[in-house]
Amino acid sequence: MEPFFSVNHLSKRYQSQGRTVQALDDVSFTLARGETLGLAGPSGCGKSTLARIIMRLSPADGGEVRFQGRNWLALSGQDLRAARRHVQMVFQDTYGAFNPRATVADAIGEPLRIHRIVAPRDRQAEIARLLERVGLGADYAARPVLQLSGGQRQRVAIARAIACRPSLLVMDEAVSALDVSVRAQILELLVSLQSETGLSCLFVSHDLAVIRAVCHRVAIMEMGRVVEQGETDSVISNPQSDTAKRLIAAVPTLRKDQSHA
Numbered sequence: 460m461e462p463f464f465s466v467n468h469l470s471k472r473y474q475s476q477g478r479t480v481q482a483l484d485d486v487s488f489t490l491a492r493g494e495t496l497g498l499a500g501p502s503g504c505g506k507s508t509l510a511r512i513i514m515r516l517s518p519a520d521g522g523e524v525r526f527q528g529r530n531w532l533a534l535s536g537q538d539l540r541a542a543r544r545h546v547q548m549v550f551q552d553t554y555g556a557f558n559p560r561a562t563v564a565d566a567i568g569e570p571l572r573i574h575r576i577v578a579p580r581d582r583q584a585e586i587a588r589l590l591e592r593v594g595l596g597a598d599y600a601a602r603p604v605l606q607l608s609g610g611q612r613q614r615v616a617i618a619r620a621i622a623c624r625p626s627l628l629v630m631d632e633a634v635s636a637l638d639v640s641v642r643a644q645i646l647e648l649l650v651s652l653q654s655e656t657g658l659s660c661l662f663v664s665h666d667l668a669v670i671r672a673v674c675h676r677v678a679i680m681e682m683g684r685v686v687e688q689g690e691t692d693s694v695i696s697n698p699q700s701d702t703a704k705r706l707i708a709a710v711p712t713l714r715k716d717q718s719h720a
């Protein structure tokens with residue numbers, strides 16, 4: 460059976476100042492329904508390029524992305540508009556992701572309106588339900604988004620993403636800017652949302668400790684290529700590539716775990 464989501468032989472080059480950068484080079488992986496796949500690698504390995512192509516924010520040069528049996532990169536017009544709500548993204552920089560004047564209700568209400576998720580008369584109740592679900596409470600609805608803390612804003616970004624009832628969520632360094640305890644709460648929220656809704660998640664991070672907390676499998680990238688992929692625990696306890704070894708060495712808690720393995 461065809462996987463729920465697959466990236467097949469994806470490539471992308473950038474031309475900049477007379478130089479060619481191969482940002483993605485024959486990248487392939489699959490994602491099952493309800494699964495979380497981590498994409499880990501050092502800065503510049505192509506993680507954000509991959510996330511942007513999947514979100515249809517920039518085109519690929521070659522290869523294919525298949526989503527629920529369809530050629531995702533070939534969708535256009537009305538088909539793309541209708542399908543977009545099924546793939547949502549949460550970015551690292553949620554400060555820039557919101558309209559500066561938006562209240563929390565505006566931010567979460569917008570996708571509900573655009574994609575007609577609920578009838579207009581039910582919108583406020585749905586916003587309240589989503590705010591409760593991400594642990595903020597309905598009284599946050601009237602607050603300006605930009606007056607919230609980083610962790611609260613990231614919860615609003617998640618509420619806005621799940622408002623569309625997506626089947627795939629792309630998180631691009633979405634907890635990297637948060638301090639450790641807030642980060643742990645957001646990761647917990649993600650795991651519980653997944654067990655409730657069967658959401659699949661592509662979780663981009665340079666931090667293998669974060670990846671280990673939420674990802675069933677991990678693909679390790681270096682210079683535009685996937686150099687290793689497998690179950691997260693087995694990659695961390697028995698890394699094969701130099702890139703994976705370096706990423707583990709960068710996280711003290713993982714180094715400690717390894718010496719006990």
Ligand SMILES: Nc1ncnc2c1ncn2[C@@H]1O[C@H](COP(=O)(O)OP(=O)(O)OP(=O)(O)O)[C@@H](O)[C@H]1O
Nearest residue numbers: 473474475480482501502503504505506507508509
């Ligand atoms: N618009 C662009 N024009 C030229 N080169 C680019 C462009 N965007 C990215 N690149 C280059 O492509 C490569 C991959 O970049 P990308 O941002 O995808 O990596 P990344 O793994 O997300 O890095 P980081 O973790 O630092 O965000 C890098 O060498 C980068 O310099």
